[in-house]
Amino acid sequence: MTSYEYNPPGQPGAWLPGQSGADPTLALPGAASNRLLDMRGIVKSFNVGTESHITILPGVNFHVDRGEFVSVVGASGSGKTTLMNIIGLLDRANQGSYTFDGEDIMQLDDDDLAFYRSQNIGFIFQSFNLIGRISALKNVEMPMMYAGINVKERRERAEHLLEQMGMADRMMHNPVQLSGGQKQRVAIARALANDPPLLLADEPTGALDSQTGRMVMDLFHQLNREQNKTIVFITHNSELAAETTRVVTMVDGRIVSGEDAATPYLGAPAAGPVATSPTSVLAPPAATPQGGGQA
Numbered sequence: 098m099t100s101y102e103y104n105p106p107g108q109p110g111a112w113l114p115g116q117s118g119a120d121p122t123l124a125l126p127g128a129a130s131n132r133l134l135d136m137r138g139i140v141k142s143f144n145v146g147t148e149s150h151i152t153i154l155p156g157v158n159f160h161v162d163r164g165e166f167v168s169v170v171g172a173s174g175s176g177k178t179t180l181m182n183i184i185g186l187l188d189r190a191n192q193g194s195y196t197f198d199g200e201d202i203m204q205l206d207d208d209d210l211a212f213y214r215s216q217n218i219g220f221i222f223q224s225f226n227l228i229g230r231i232s233a234l235k236n237v238e239m240p241m242m243y244a245g246i247n248v249k250e251r252r253e254r255a256e257h258l259l260e261q262m263g264m265a266d267r268m269m270h271n272p273v274q275l276s277g278g279q280k281q282r283v284a285i286a287r288a289l290a291n292d293p294p295l296l297l298a299d300e301p302t303g304a305l306d307s308q309t310g311r312m313v314m315d316l317f318h319q320l321n322r323e324q325n326k327t328i329v330f331i332t333h334n335s336e337l338a339a340e341t342t343r344v345v346t347m348v349d350g351r352i353v354s355g356e357d358a359a360t361p362y363l364g365a366p367a368a369g370p371v372a373t374s375p376t377s378v379l380a381p382p383a384a385t386p387q388g389g390g391q392a
């Protein structure tokens with residue numbers, strides 16, 4: 098699993114794409130070890146009333162390799178969130194196959210699915226979804242509490258993550274006392290709490306002004322490049338999508354570009370474009386917590 102030591106890009110020990118595993122650029126076509134998730138023939142239908150149903154995803158193929166920063170774009174109603182809910186194990190497909198890190202997701206029962214989700218996927222939503230009546234620190238601790246991490250370790254780790262997000266002086270604030278950008282930083286810290294390999298972000302900049310959205314996007318780039326986080330980013334913003342390493346476009350529940358199962362895998366794309374900010378927005382941690390790196 099990823100260590101949270103911070104090393105600026107270009108410095109000894111800095112993370113390079115694929116460094117925690119094999120260099121993806123050296124991976125053989127189709128190398129299983131580099132594929133984080135793979136969906137084939139995913140069908141999702143919803144019941145409408147008692148007697149009919151509507152098929153939203155008619156058979157989607159979608160994959161993500163480790164180290165990718167994939168954006169999913171499409172018009173409103175094209176099925177992005179429906180797909181995200183299935184990727185994120187929040188909902189189940191009616192048909193198809195889904196493997197995540199080699200695990201056959203379709204075979205997991207609800208309890209196993211929930212645990213698997215908590216360990217492997219961090220969510221970031223447009224509306225932050227923070228718990229309003231508890232502090233930023235407690236919000237970040239929450240996923241670790243559910244994962245059974247002891248009080249001391251989860252406190253240290255939550256502090257460490259909030260420091261990384263530049264929120265050291267706001268830890269004890271409740272969400273209502275935070276700006277939109279600060280809330281999203283807390284939400285990102287929370288998403289990182291159990292050190293998941295995948296971050297799944299649904300319109301994370303949608304509720305933010307352009308400058309704050311830029312800051313959040315810079316954070317994603319840096320988490321992708323420096324901490325080996327694989328990211329799936331759902332957005333309406335085509336300019337932000339164009340910065341990512343692959344853009345997948347959905348139309349009427351189908352992926353019409355960016356996903357070609359017939360294309361042999363030739364390694365992860367190069368790291369995304371350099372963030373506009375010349376300096377890291379990930380504050381270096383004051384110290385690595387004792388034994389605090391793992392869920």
Ligand SMILES: Nc1ncnc2c1ncn2[C@@H]1O[C@H](COP(=O)(O)OP(=O)(O)OP(=O)(O)O)[C@@H](O)[C@H]1O
Pocket residue numbers: 143144145151153171172173174175176177178179180
């Ligand atoms: N539970 C449900 N029951 C019936 N229809 C649903 C349900 N959830 C989603 N849909 C329908 O599925 C379609 C795709 O919705 P989805 O939210 O995935 O689109 P989207 O691309 O994320 O849209 P937006 O960009 O507006 O968020 C829509 O037509 C929606 O009405």
